[in-house]
Amino acid sequence: VKQVILRSHPNGVPRATDFSVVEAAMPSPADGQVLLKTLWLSLDPMIRLSLDENVITGPTKVRIGDVVFGATVSRVEASRHPDFAVGDYVDGRTGWREYAAIDPKAVPLRKVDASVAPLSTAVGALGMPGQTAHACMIGVGRVAAGETVVISAAAGAVGSLAGQIGKILGARVVGIAGNDAKCAALVKLGFDAAVNYKSPDYAEKLKVACPNGVDCYIENVGGTVTEAVLPLFKYRARMPVCGFIAYYGVGREGPGPDKLPGFMRAVMSKGLEIRGFGGTMVAGPAALKDLAEWVKAGKLKVTETIVEGLDAAPAAFAATFADNDHIGKVMVRVAKDA
Numbered sequence: 001v002k003q004v005i006l007r008s009h010p011n012g013v014p015r016a017t018d019f020s021v022v023e024a025a026m027p028s029p030a031d032g033q034v035l036l037k038t039l040w041l042s043l044d045p046m047i048r049l050s051l052d053e054n055v056i057t058g059p060t061k062v063r064i065g066d067v068v069f070g071a072t073v074s075r076v077e078a079s080r081h082p083d084f085a086v087g088d089y090v091d092g093r094t095g096w097r098e099y100a101a102i103d104p105k106a107v108p109l110r111k112v113d114a115s116v117a118p119l120s121t122a123v124g125a126l127g128m129p130g131q132t133a134h135a136c137m138i139g140v141g142r143v144a145a146g147e148t149v150v151i152s153a154a155a156g157a158v159g160s161l162a163g164q165i166g167k168i169l170g171a172r173v174v175g176i177a178g179n180d181a182k183c184a185a186l187v188k189l190g191f192d193a194a195v196n197y198k199s200p201d202y203a204e205k206l207k208v209a210c211p212n213g214v215d216c217y218i219e220n221v222g223g224t225v226t227e228a229v230l231p232l233f234k235y236r237a238r239m240p241v242c243g244f245i246a247y248y249g250v251g252r253e254g255p256g257p258d259k260l261p262g263f264m265r266a267v268m269s270k271g272l273e274i275r276g277f278g279g280t281m282v283a284g285p286a287a288l289k290d291l292a293e294w295v296k297a298g299k300l301k302v303t304e305t306i307v308e309g310l311d312a313a314p315a316a317f318a319a320t321f322a323d324n325d326h327i328g329k330v331m332v333r334v335a336k337d338a
């Protein structure tokens, strides 16, 4: 059976060649374990932080030769644990592999009800990215009707959901994304405007899209994308720091020049409220109920980019950090549910 291991610690932006797809023996569950067949693998940018030799943050370290860490939706194929039966669906961080023998005490597993929504949503709109989008807009961002909210990496899993939640809340929603096709897709999802940060007049276009200034900026990126937002902040605006993908892989030092003085000035003079957070911790299970209701009512559209087979995972993951056409949650269909 196949699994993906780390071949080399990425230097900056990851490459597909930093990973190897290798064959391993079919695992066999010990007492207290379950044998899982992976159906869906979620490709999350946060995984990048686990791949460095010196991990600066994140839930785990992946060493050379280790199976890459990641969230999956799986089916129980054999069970030696009283709480899990053959045929149950679960999500958990079981890694980039076709089969895994898991002790739920070591790797927590959440049962997934396949009758509620397609299974892939358990690691997308109805899972961690959905909860994170909920936290961005509600728990941390406190976005209110009539406010203007700007979202970076807006065409991604979190951003595409956060923007739609912003519309449910009655806000003006402006997305920032890396090409015109993504911007058009965001407007189709209900965003009021979307701006391509790679266009030469990006900062000017963002200003035009936010005629009343910015009440809340969902930070997913950092760097020059964020710099253009700073002058648009209203007094006492909020800036939930959900992620900082432009800096993943640059360690703590980052490339110069250091723009911190200008940033600190904006924080102080605009009374910015900046708060970092873990989406699942802030949003909790209550958010999953909201998300499921919105999906059922047709208020929240689920957008996914699906790649086929574990072999495709390394290149699709690497593409997250470069030019790509991904819209919504990036998922690997590791196996069909049959």
Ligand SMILES: NC(=O)c1ccc[n+]([C@@H]2O[C@H](COP(=O)([O-])OP(=O)(O)OC[C@H]3O[C@@H](n4cnc5c(N)ncnc54)[C@H](OP(=O)(O)O)[C@@H]3O)[C@@H](O)[C@H]2O)c1
Pocket: 043, 044, 045, 046, 128, 129, 132, 153, 154, 155, 156, 157, 158, 159, 176, 177, 178, 179, 182, 220, 221, 225, 241, 242, 243, 244, 245, 246, 247, 277, 278, 279, 280, 320, 321, 322, 323, 324, 326, 328, 329, 330
């Ligand atoms: N705090 C939490 O609990 C939590 C949970 C989940 C995710 N996150 C964070 O939230 C952010 C979005 O996650 P996601 O799952 O929505 O990601 P995603 O669906 O994989 O989308 C990531 C997108 O970010 C953009 N990007 C990549 N490198 C960039 C750069 N250098 N500058 C500007 N944009 C860049 C790319 O789109 P473009 O074409 O637009 O460049 C890429 O497709 C990430 O920072 C992630 O780490 C945080």
